Amino acid sequence: MNAIISASELASELAGPTPPVLLDVRWQLHGPTLRSAYAEAHIPGAVFVDLDSELAGPSGSGGRHPLPDLAVFGAAMRAAGVSADRAVVVYDGGQNWAAARAWWLLRWTGHPSVRVLDGGLGGWSGPLDAEVPHPAPGSFEPAPGAVPLLDADGAAALARSGLLLDARAGERYRGEVEPIDRVGGHIPGAVSAPTTENVAEDGRFRSAGELATRFKSLGASDSSTVGVYCGSGVSGAHEVLALAVAGIPAALYVGSWSEWSADDTRPVATGADPQ
Numbered sequence: 001m002n003a004i005i006s007a008s009e010l011a012s013e014l015a016g017p018t019p020p021v022l023l024d025v026r027w028q029l030h031g032p033t034l035r036s037a038y039a040e041a042h043i044p045g046a047v048f049v050d051l052d053s054e055l056a057g058p059s060g061s062g063g064r065h066p067l068p069d070l071a072v073f074g075a076a077m078r079a080a081g082v083s084a085d086r087a088v089v090v091y092d093g094g095q096n097w098a099a100a101r102a103w104w105l106l107r108w109t110g111h112p113s114v115r116v117l118d119g120g121l122g123g124w125s126g127p128l129d130a131e132v133p134h135p136a137p138g139s140f141e142p143a144p145g146a147v148p149l150l151d152a153d154g155a156a157a158l159a160r161s162g163l164l165l166d167a168r169a170g171e172r173y174r175g176e177v178e179p180i181d182r183v184g185g186h187i188p189g190a191v192s193a194p195t196t197e198n199v200a201e202d203g204r205f206r207s208a209g210e211l212a213t214r215f216k217s218l219g220a221s222d223s224s225t226v227g228v229y230c231g232s233g234v235s236g237a238h239e240v241l242a243l244a245v246a247g248i249p250a251a252l253y254v255g256s257w258s259e260w261s262a263d264d265t266r267p268v269a270t271g272a273d274p275q
Helices: 007-014 035-040 070-079 097-108 152-161 170-174 208-217 235-245 256-260
Strands: 021-024 088-091 114-117 163-166 226-229 251-253
Touching: 088 097, 097 114, 097 235, 152 163, 152 226, 152 251, 152 256, 208 235, 226 235, 226 256, 235 251
Parallel strands: 021 088, 088 114, 163 226, 226 251
Antiparallel strands: none
16 A cells, blocks of 8 residues: 555545544644644544654653653554554645654554555645544554664664665754754764655655655665664654655664764764765
8 A cells, every 4th residue: 555645535535435544643843732723624534643742752862752652652543543444544734744753653553554645734625624523432552563663773783784864954964053952963874865855846745756766866775774764753754654655665763863962972973974
């Protein structure tokens, strides 16, 4: 199954006999929850999911958005109506970083059918609704490990033995600026691959062929093991999603730069060279 779904495909499935569970994961960095925006208007039937409290654990030594407590995550998914035998579609305001985080977590915990709405809410031309749904509880039980996950040591090793992609903006990778974390730069050996280059001007993903060409130019091959990190495991999930669209499996380092850079014993590389 494709990892993304178009707005027209979603409209058709929502009108069908077995519509997917729909999750609204609108989110902003360093801002208040967007639950109020959801309450004003959302795709009919969508249930709001909060990234900071339900798709991540508390900020700390594991990074700004570490893995959530699985009991909390599982309860949130069941409350939204998620079951393993029913397809799920997730969307956010359009950037698709938060939606990709939800997609990745559901895939990592074993859900077999999860897709992201390509272009997010901004690409949806169908009706919107202010009614908050109350779905029947789902039965999804998270079973972690269905897709690969990296820790700091694993990311460091992969940067040398395979391909580790840094999904942040190039200036953060090079260490020219660092607006959030303790220090700028990148994991030694990692290759700069800003996730913003995976989408076209309208915010939708580039074609599978274009994405495959891009990642191959960065070093991905049929025999390479690929991993991704970002600032805190959100935009990196978007890069993993883009890789999935291209047919390339990849592991996510959830702690990402926020965890790596907080440990002053970890080496930091700067400049355009992976080193």
